[in-house]
Amino acid sequence: MGNIGEFGLEGGFHGVFGGIFVNMYANVKVNNNMSEEWTPKRVSALIALWNEGLSTSVIGERLGVTKNAVVGKVHRLGLPKRGSPIKQKPRPAEIIDLASLRPGMCSWPEGEPGKDDFHFCGSPNVPGKPYCEDHCKRAYVKSTRDGRRTSAA
């Protein structure tokens, strides 16, 4: 009730009426807090639940907020999207282009340079060689067939 003094114009409504006013105001404020205010504690709970893979509606129930509030907050926080488990698990073989080729990867080119499907093998290479075991064999066969630098009879 001490707060009532801060509302200058309402200063005269002491007693019962002032009490009602304060209570109404307090209720509205609490409701707003429930649905809209994201306290640091609530945000961290949201992130934890999100990482657990719970659905937005379940997270909303746990936090006492609407599903929409959860969706909006997740979006604002930029939390990583979770695809459906079906989508995530069978990850298609990564296309290794020049930018993603790393030391230790087979740099055997596949496809035609300049074409969209051109990429590198990307399998773990044989230590000391630029290619994987498979492609080392192919490289060896190729150079033999070309007849260059072949010491074998």
Ligand SMILES: [Zn+2]
């Ligand atoms: Zn390879």
